[in-house]
Amino acid sequence: QKEVEQNSGPLSVPEGAIASLNCTYSDRGSQSFFWYRQYSGKSPELIMSIYSNGDKEDGRFTAQLNKASQYVSLLIRDSQPSDSATYLCAVNQAGTALIFGKGTTLSVSS
Amino acid sequence: SAVISQKPSRDICQRGTSLTIQCQVDSQVTMMFWYRQQPGQSLTLIATANQGSEATYESGFVIDKFPISRPNLTFSTLTVSNLSPEDSSIYLCSVERQGSPTEAFFGQGTRLTVV
Numbered sequence: 001q002k003e004v005e006q007n008s009g010p011l012s013v014p015e016g017a018i019a020s021l022n023c024t025y026s027d028r029g030s031q032s033f034f035w036y037r038q039y040s041g042k043s044p045e046l047i048m049s050i051y052s053n054g055d056k057e058d059g060r061f062t063a064q065l066n067k068a069s070q071y072v073s074l075l076i077r078d079s080q081p082s083d084s085a086t087y088l089c090a091v092n093q094a095g096t097a098l099i100f101g102k103g104t105t106l107s108v109s110s
Numbered sequence: 111s112a113v114i115s116q117k118p119s120r121d122i123c124q125r126g127t128s129l130t131i132q133c134q135v136d137s138q139v140t141m142m143f144w145y146r147q148q149p150g151q152s153l154t155l156i157a158t159a160n161q162g163s164e165a166t167y168e169s170g171f172v173i174d175k176f177p178i179s180r181p182n183l184t185f186s187t188l189t190v191s192n193l194s195p196e197d198s199s200i201y202l203c204s205v206e207r208q209g210s211p212t213e214a215f216f217g218q219g220t221r222l223t224v225v
Contacts, residue, residue, distance in 0.1 A: 032213075034213070034214070041221075042218075042219070043200075043202055043216040043217060043218050043219040044153070044202075044216050045216075046213060046214070046215060049213055088152060088153070090214075092214075095141070097141075097143045097155045097158055097204075097214075098143075098153075098155075098204070098214050099155075100152045100153045100154075101152060102151065102152040103152050
């Protein structure tokens with residue numbers, strides 16, 4: 001059974017702080033790793049993808065991947081109240097559907 | 111990213127009836143996926159729909175309950191049959207961008223309430 005694990009939260013951070021979201025996965029054959037943001041009542045929105053070990057930065061977002069530890073994380077710098085949402089970690093192999101974690105709820109207080 | 115139009119966006123249905131959800135993509139895609147998101151839960155894959163072949167269903171999902179059509183490379187439908195309150199969920203279609211590596215994008219979702 002392929003699994004993706006996330007802490008459900010809620011993770012609460014003050015505005016301007018760094019939010020750190022973590023995810024582990026069970027399938028060592030996973031090749032692609034994604035972070036989706038989902039606002040309440042909306043569909044998931046892709047915010048980051050990462051495919052090789054190391055860090056990938058895009059604006060305030062940094063994704064980190066460690067395949068040896070089967071671990072992927074998302075850092076959000078200078079957190080804003082508009083970042084308050086559920087963040088879903090997803091993994092897959094090429095040509096297969098995504099496997100999602102249960103999501104971490106982030107709350108950024110102003 | 112692909113533009114995915116999914117409809118209806120929401121519906122309220124009587125138990126025992128069926129709802130058909132449509133998903134239209136603005137470009138040809140090989141694989142389309144249907145997910146269910148129950149209240150407060152993450153996304154669960156229902157089935158993978160390839161054009162020209164029967165859909166492949168995940169464990170716990172059967173064709174009689176969730177028939178899927180994929181008549182061409184830009185369109186798919188999911189029907190949720192014999193509705194019960196337990197089917198109240200958000201249903202999402204998803205496509206992968208052509209090429210490698212793959213990235214998946216979602217339609218707006220269909221919020222189904224069964225009364």
